[in-house]
Amino acid sequence: MRGAYSMLLDGSTLTSIAEALNESWNTTVGGAWTVTSVRSMLKNPRYCAQRxxxxxxxGPGAWPPTVNETTWKAACDILAMPGRKPAGDNALRWLGSGFYLCGRCMTDVAMKATYRGIASRGTQARIYKCPKxxxxxxxxxxxxxxxxxTVERLQCPDLPCLVAKPAADLRPLQVEAEELRERRKAIPRMFAIGTLTEAEVAEARQIIDDRLAEIATQFAGSAGKPALAEVLAAGDPGQTWLDLGNVRRQRAVARELMTVRLLPVGPGRRLFRPSTVEIT
Ligand SMILES: [Zn+2]
Structure with a gap:
């Protein structure tokens, strides 16, 4: 990761940083590095140990910084430069593609983005179509x-409670898990020197495994809404969402927030009615 920061400061593009990272390791959720994930990693104050x-x-975090604050700030400044915004990302204009569900089909079918009408006659319109x-x-x-x-929902004060705990809060769990794994490794030795019987060995392993499973669930729960957590970490989440300036990222946040179903409206030209869009 330090390499990623120095590449950026040396003028490398996010694409080449992503490529370099992918040669050695994947993201924490196991996916390949993309321009977007590299950008949000580099901008994350966690890596200069700030909470x-x-x-x-x-205040300062209780973990060792990956880079110093000067490096992190320099990286953020570079990423904030207008020329650094990923080109072509706005080409994808459909917020609901693969996200909105068909309101007529009984099973969940995601709407597909397409066009109708003829561009040269000026009658072309973006539409969503149920493939089924x-x-x-x-x-x-x-x-x-x-x-x-989405913007209104993001402004609601209850929202931070619904998503990720900050990484610092998970640290005690992480420590506990490490200790449990160490203790699990020590069990065969305790059997060998006669401290534990065979039945006790099995029981001890079971207790540790149960607790490890519990911890894993808590981790999964906190990591469940990464896009939303990122937006909520900003001072004005609604404005931050609008400022993402990238439909793909906006969609990632919105789909962690809500389910959207498009109800059928029948033929003919009509004014749009919000009641034909079911948002849960
Ligand atoms: Zn349908």
Whole structure:
């Protein structure tokens, strides 16, 4: 990771940093590094051992920094430069592609993004189409409406409670898990020197495995909404979401927040009615 910071400071592109990282290791969730994940990794104040919560500085972290603060700040400055915004990312204009569900099909079927009309005649419109029952909905007003709801929901003060615990809070669990694994390794030795019977060995292993499984569940729960957690870490989550300026990232946040179903509206030109979009 230090290499990634120095590559950026030396003028490398995020694409080449992602390639370099992929040669050695994958992201914490096991996926390949992308321009987006490299960007958010480099911008993360955790790596200069700072604790931030909802855009507020909460003091130094109790873990060793990966890079010093100067390096981290320099990286953030570079990433904030307009020329650094990933090119072409805005080409994907459909907020709901693969995210909105068909409101007519009984099973969950994701709507596909497509066009109808003819571009040269100026009648072309972006639409969502169910690949199964083929209902279609005009995309623009739906995307506007879902954006509006997303921003409003992000402003609700209860939201941080619904998502990730900060990494620092998970540290005690991490320590406990490490200790448990060490103790599990010591069990055969205790059997060998006669401290434990065979039945006790089995029981001890069971107790440790149960607790490790519990800890794993807590970790999974806290890591369940990474995109949302990132937006919520900002001072104004609604504005931050709008400022993401990248539909793919906006969608990642929105789908961690809500389920959207597009109900059929029948033929004919009609004004958009919010009641035809079911948001849970
Ligand atoms: Zn359908």
């Amino acid at each position: 931030w919560h909802l855009g507020e500085y909460r 029952c083929l209902i279609t909905r005009v995309a623009e007003p739906i995307d506007d409406y879902v954006s509006l709801v």
